[in-house]
Every structure is written in structure tokens, then in C-alpha cells.
Amino acid sequence: MAANRKRSGTLDAAERNAMSDSTFAFPRLRKEPLNDASHVRNAIARFDQVRDASDEERDEAFRRIKRAAKRYGVEMTETSWRELGKPSRTMKSSDKPRTPNKATRNQPRSERSRDDVYAEAKRRNIRGRSAMTKAELVQALGNR
Template structure:
């Protein structure tokens, strides 16, 4: 089976192939689809916590079968950017740091490296 499922392929799959069989959401036919199911887990709507528990078990089993490494131990961790990490925690670019330094009136910012901008911004809070 190829990585791409058209509507006919998808419709012909047994319910047991899906992470969420009642909704026929997130097929687990190969490694690519397993990774996709992990990434989109929290986007599936109108399912109960019990269905999420069952889907998580299916995904873990399919991940093992298709050689996909999972670090998540609970379904509540699936689909998040990184476990325990908010999108606002992402490292800022030098341009973003420079803009923040300009807004805060930090002198000498145009000559600073990224690390120096980080240090200057952390001092001037």
C-alpha cells in the first residue's frame, strides 16, 4: 500500500485500521500515517476521553509495528508542539530580539550578537 490514500482506498479500509474507528479518522496503515495520527491527535473533534484512550493504544501498537518512535506516554501529550513546551517558548530570532531591544531602548543593540541581545534583554526587565 502506498503512503497516499485516495477516497476509494480509505473507504475500503476496515474500521480496525483507524485510530478513531467510529469517525474513520487517522488511518494507521504505515509509518507516515502513524506519525500523522500522532501529530493530529488533538485535532480530532467530538470524541470521548475513552475513545482517545483506545485510539492512543491503537497508535502505540501501530507505531511499534511500523517502527515509529513514540516518546509520549499519555494521549494528552499527543499533537502538542513538544511535550511541556508552549509555542511561546520557541527561541526568538535575532531580528525578533533586536526589535524587542529597540522597543526597550537598549543602547548598542545594532552591534550586538544574538547572545548579547538575549543577555541585555534579560538584564533590562
């Protein structure tokens, strides 16, 4: 059972309590353990969610996370703790949520892109949409 827990990156209360304070990004608060690559990635993603930490503690936590990232081979592009937990500055336009403009919404579904038809299916909560072709999406939307 312990082997499964290690693979999934979870810690139970006993394991967490057995860890030394220095294993955490925020030792005083015992927040964000840095005992493996999965926890380091989690600490990076959730850094801005930690409450009751001073700027000095955040500076130290950032240094701890950088050291742990290097130790466990986690790529880290942020240069300041103020960037952690925030969306990437280099978000591609294809990553942004698609909102069809008025002209697109007025087109017949068969003339729209699959992404636009899929976005409508998602808004309308069509089940199984991710496995559907454009034609199947159009048919599913037409029946509602």
C-alpha cells in the same frame, strides 16, 4: 501512479473506503488511518484535532497508535493521549522564535548575530534570505 501515491503517504477516497474500521485510530469516526509509518506520525501530530471523540475513544485510539508505532518503527515518547499533538516538553531554547530585545534592536545590524538579522529579514519578508550570508542580509535590509 499507485506506487507514487504509496511513497508520498497519501490515500485516495477509494483506498480509504476500502480500509477496515480497525485500521483507523478512531474506528467509529474513521479518522487517522494507521496503515504505514507516515500515517502513524500524522495521527500522533493531529490527535488533539479530532472532534466528537469521547475520552474512552481517545484511550482506545492511543493504544491503537502505540501498537502501530511499534509495528512501523515510529518513536513515540508520549505516555498519555493528553500529550499527543502538543509541543514537546523538551523544547530547546534554540527552537524558540527569536525576538530581539530592545538593546539588540538598537545595535547596528553589523554588530547583531546572524540569527537576529535573519529574524528581521523574515519579519520584513526579504526574498532569498535563507541562502544569504549575514553580510548579504545586512545589505538587503539596508536597502529598504
